[in-house]
Amino acid sequence: MTNLAGANLNNGAAVGPQGEGRESPSSFPEYPAYKASGVEWLGEVPEHWTVQPLKRAIAKIESGTSVNAADYPAEPGSYGVLKTSCVYTGQFDWRENKTVDDEDLNRVSCPLKIDTLVVSRMNTPDLVGATGLVTEAPAGIFLPDRLWQVYFEKNQSASFVFYFTKAPEYREQVKNACSGTSSSMQNLGQDDFRTLLFVEPPVAEQTQIARFLDHETARIDALIEEQQRLIELLKEKRQAVISHAVTKGLDPTVPMKDSGAEWLGEVPAHWETLRIGAVYSEAADKGLAELPVLRVSIHHGVSDKELSEEESDRKITRIDDREKYKRVRPGDLVYNMMRAWQGGFGAVLVDGLVSPAYVVARPKNEDISRYVEQLLRTGCAVEEMRKNSYGITDFRLRLYWDQFKNIVIVIPPEVERQQIMERIDSLINESEALKSEADRLIVILQERRSALISAAVTGKIDVRGWQPPARAQAPVLEAEAV
Known part of the structure; x- marks a missing residue:
């Protein structure tokens, strides 16, 4: 991956934020003469504009x-x-x-x-x-x-x-x-x-500026698309590794057995296969006023704090009487009946409350919910939950406890389970760090794109003599690799 923190786009305009004066790379000169625009936020413009x-x-x-x-x-x-x-x-x-x-x-x-x-x-x-x-x-x-x-x-x-x-x-x-x-x-x-x-500007100059921006923004867009593809590949690779770890384990040499569940296929012979209802029971404890209302997301599982409307990606409807919520405890597994087949479930990490419309599954003995969450996020498990849901169309499907508890899962011994979760946590941290870097590069490229457009359409750079290179290339990034 490439670090763009101080990168220059060769043959592009690395223009500073508005109000910091005119900046232009040596390949794009300023106009010979400028005049006051009469507009404070615009500043000077080319003399003939x-x-x-x-x-x-x-x-x-x-x-x-x-x-x-x-x-x-x-x-x-x-x-x-x-x-x-x-x-x-x-x-x-x-x-x-x-x-x-x-x-x-x-x-x-x-x-x-x-x-x-x-x-x-x-x-x-x-x-x-x-x-x-x-x-x-x-x-x-x-x-x-x-x-x-x-x-x-x-x-x-x-x-x-x-x-x-x-x-x-x-x-x-x-x-x-x-x-x-x-x-x-x-x-x-x-x-x-x-x-x-x-x-x-004069119409001929307008056409030239548009021609220049067509070419230069396409090059920047290609770099943005490259980072977006990288993010998708990281996501796919992470999910593939996690899916293999929670269904096949970390040791490729162990003997395997038929799990008895079509969606699981073969699993390590020493792992235990059982119904969810054998290790979980449904809980419906009344809420306490002082506890936070936790969010269950199809992408991120259960939050560890109460989210404000600004922090949430959708409008939140609160119930005034918090005793009407369901209380959850660390180690519980919670799912949204209408969104379970999309990933609307997760392990609870803190004491809190969840919607009364959600199902709360409480482990009978061991704390296995973080592992089970990863197992149920695999593609085959999501499809199994969809098959067990009731409804006319996908967006009306509901997964009730009576069906959920009969889904077969596989549980490794405790030590091995901890090793798998440590590997998954490490993988997620590495993947999130790479994604954050790719997201940062996308933001920088988008800012460069916006600045380049601004510089061209307000006359901060003179592209009248610009011609596309004989062989179009993506911008060369002067930056260090990470």
Whole structure:
């Protein structure tokens, strides 16, 4: 892996944060002359550029219609209405659409057009004003009422304006312009959008800047994608090693036996196979007011403290009377009946409370829950829990205690179990450290990308003489390996 803490992107713009002055690598000079923009947050701009409201560049803005639609993409020849998620990644993806219901086919409006900008006019604070440049517009794709389609004047480059909307200078203006009574949902009015300021170079220069950014951001995006692939590979490798350890052990030379459970297959001959109900009993102790309410996550198991709404990844509904919660103790195994087959379970590490809708399994003798949690997180175990759940569709499945207790598991002797958990803990720590480093590199690359776009669209660097290299290469990273 590569450490980017002090890296430079060769042939790229390593530009400092806004307000720290103009920084540019030697390969990208500044413009010969600058002038005051008249806008405090913008500072100086190239002498021959102007600062204009977006309405100068806009020919018209259309919005679509709210229609009923099925939540799957439209097939060729049928009508689809775009989801707001079509602009969430920073690029436009027309495949993010829903199939329009037959009774609403005559209500669709605003068909998708090439060389327009799709804008999210209503969304969360981070996503309101999000944009995507339309480079492909299949027939039969329409806009909903929460998206605009912005057309530009002939003397403007849609690509340049698109890149401007990816700069911090645009995001800050959107933040100040938005309205809404809810902190979780904001609105951007058309008049406010039209009055947002942008820096306008001559159209030929706009085209050149967009061409430059197409090339350079693609190179940075390739590095980001590489780190994201690494994270996925780390996750897959970690799960494969853990799955093998909890079902086959650490010693490849031990004799094996048939477990008697199809999902387990062969296991070490000296391990014990038994039903969950043989080692756990269901518990339903009344809650105590002074104990924390613990969260059960499909990704992280049971929390070791009470999480605030800000710390949680979803809205938390609290029960005022904490005695209505179920009390849990260290060593218990807890699962969400509706999410067990997705990984909604875990071992309890501290005294606390959990939702009364959860099942609490208490070990009868040994403290085995951390091991059992890892065993039940294997792919085959998750499928076994799904098979034992009741419901019409996946998202209505419920795993009741009467079914859960009959699932067969395998338990190694205590010393061996401890060795396996020590190996798993070490593996998880190593994997998390590598993931944290990859996440850090992604953040740095994203910051470099944003800074490069900002520098180009506000004239902090002069790319008029730039030409793509004869052979496109990913950016060379001047950094030390870790």
